[in-house]
Amino acid sequence: DAGITQSPRHKVTETGTPVTLRCHQTENHRYMYWYRQDPGHGLRLIHYSYGVKDTDKGEVSDGYSVSRSKTEDFLLTLESATSSQTSVYFCAISGQGWDYGYTFGSGTRLTVV
């Protein structure tokens, strides 16, 4: 039921290089989120968007930027990748009503070497 897809699924990159992860949705949902999952930390919010060109920072936003030029796409950019940004990144979308929660993508595993 892929209303949300993330690309790439896996990426290895070198320290200091910029990296962009893409989240694409077909549900026309207004809200989109980027989380990272790390052992011992659970899911932590990086940035989120409440509409085209409307974004805000989350708990762990340092070193990351986002852009949303279309409803369906939410891009996460690591401006200069560091080893501490090795993680699994999840995008989520939010529909009508809180009680349905978020729909998450399958994740992007990023390794910074």
Add this chain to the structure above:
Amino acid sequence: DQQVKQNSPSLSVQEGRISILNCDYTNSMFDYFLWYKKYPAEGPTFLISISSIKDKNEDGRFTVFLNKSAKHLSLHIVPSQPGDSAVYFCAASPNSGNTPLVFGKGTRLSVIA
């Protein structure tokens, strides 16, 4: 400071028995609580939710209990099945809008056949 705490990193239960996963929160503004289930190499999936106006919500084998005075919620799975083996995340939000969810660190449940 962690606002949503899952103090048990792991839990092991025999098939057919009850699994009880616990979650504590510190922010008294939280009014909506959700549980997510995550299998390896997949994104988290929504499981069940509860609003602070209720103290219990049931969906098949899954029941969530909320004790607002103790700032505590629990997820009960009865009977537990091997397919329930996954990481379970507790999440909370202060309102019914799209304020980003705050997640706990997760509890890994292993159901032993």
